[in-house]
Amino acid sequence: MSSKLIHSHKPFFTKMVVDAVLHLDQEELNEKMIGMKKVPGGAMQDSLFIDGVAFKKTFSYAGFEQQPKSFVSPKILCLNVELELKAERDNAEVRIEEVKEYQAIVDAEWNIIYEKLEKIVATGAKVVLSKLPIGDLATxxxxxxDIFCAGRVATDDLNRVVKAVGGAIQTSVNDIKDVHLGSCDRFEERQIGGERFNLFQGCPQARTCTLVLRGGAEQFIAEVERSLHDAIMIVRRAIKNKAVVAGGGATEMELSRYLRDYSRTVEGKQQMVIAAFAKALEVIPRQLCDNAGFDATDILNKLRQKHAQGGLWYGVDMTTESIGDNFEGFVWEPALVKTNAISAATEAACLILSVDETVRNPQSEQPGQGGMPPRGAMGRGRGRGMMPRR
Structure with missing residues (x-):
């Protein structure tokens, strides 16, 4: 939420993110059930939280404007079937001897599409969606x-509709039963900015929502989308793992103090290793100070003093340009995120330190240098590439 673009609208987007995550199934917390749609134009405060699935109106054929645009508790049929009149004579060689045989072929093509449409109408569905085109005849x-249809629906949107309203995507119009159909409390087509959106609200099968993001330019909306995605993942992680720690470098400073004290109880070279690890943890608050333009040395000295006196959650305070109790200031991070970050950094450092030396392959030298490198350049690991320590 601290992005330069949305920082001034932090309360507005914070509530939207928390509502979106809490709207999901609390056992699965599948972030894919949160859709984000970008609509250029308007202010960022015009962004909407929609309880259900929403996607942009698909390409429409003649007759689309005559279709109803709102239903209450409709049956929804999702297809992976093309509903267009296909001239099979263009795809195959047909030999005929009489004109009436040609007419029979043409009639058969029309009968095929009409038979499909009749079977769809017989299911009682009021909303028909398909991954493949739905032509002007079917429209x-x-x-x-009085049936609404939409063809060329994006795969992600259609999958989310199926999970939300129930039923299943059908690859054939034959033998479609009620169990294959979905339903929702309300369907409508609504104008949002310069776009038309199809909205499925009150979905019984799965808890899902859609965030419609507004903004003055594509770059702004893309930045908002990235920021909200990061925020959604953090909130999701915080709900799954309820343990939290203070941010702003407070955790790293406390770990550094603990390890520095512990290193004095260890003898041998291990003491230097532990002390170096403790010093490395201070990079986080130092970098925060550098990014904010604070005096890093002064801030770190104050933090060392506070943590030595038992100030467990004291870290960098961006508002006062000093230090403060970040736990009381609600600067929190999920404990699992902090654990994973420190573990990943430790493993990367161990991997780099385990490399004895690197040797350049003579064949990779630049043209004109020719010949073998001096013996000293090869070193002890000649011909061995990267050799880990034992």
């Missing part, structure tokens, strides 16, 4: 029967 056919 007008559905409009005459």
């Amino acid at each position: 007008q056919y559905f409009a005459d029967r």
Whole structure:
């Protein structure tokens, strides 16, 4: 939430992110059930939280405007079937001897598409969605029967609709039963900015939501999307793992103090290793000070003093340009995130230190240098590449 673009709207987007995560199934917390759609134009405060699935209106054919745009508790059919009139004579060689045989072929093509449409209408579905195109003939056919249809629906959107409303994506129009259909409390098509959106609200099968992001330019909206995605993942992690620690370098300073004290109880070279690890942890608060333009040396000296006196959660305070109790100031981080970060950094450092030396392959030298490198350049590991310590 501290991004330069959305920092001034932090309360607005914070509530939206928390509501979105709490709206999910609290056992799974599947972040894929949160959709984010970008609509250029308007202010960032015009962004919407929609309880359900929403996606942009797909490409429409003639007859689309005659279709109803709102339903209450409709049956929803999701297909992976193309509903367009196909001229099979263009895809295959057909030999005929009489004109009436040609007419029979043309009639068969029309009968195939009409048979598909009749079977769809017979299911009782009022909203028909398909991954594949739904042509002008099918669009007008559905409009005459008060059915809404949308073709070329994106795979991600259609999958989210199926999870939310129930049913399953059908690859054939034959033998479709009620168990294959989904339902929601309300379906409508609504104008949002310069775009038309199809909204499925009150979905019974899965808890899902959609964030419609507004902004003046594509770059701004893209930055908002990235910031909200990071925030959603942190909130999701915090709900799954309820243990939290103070941020702002407080945890690293306390660990550094503990390890520095512990190193004095260890003899031999291990004492230097532990002390170096403790000093390395101070990089986090120092970097925070550098990024904020504070005097890092002065801040770190104050933090060392506070933590030596038992100030467990004291870290860098960005508002006062000094130090403060970040736990009381609600600067929190999930404990699991902190654990994973320190573990990953430790493993990377151990991997680098385990490399004895690197040897350059003579064949990779630049043209004109020619010949073998001096013996001293090869070192002890000649021909061995990167050799880990034993």
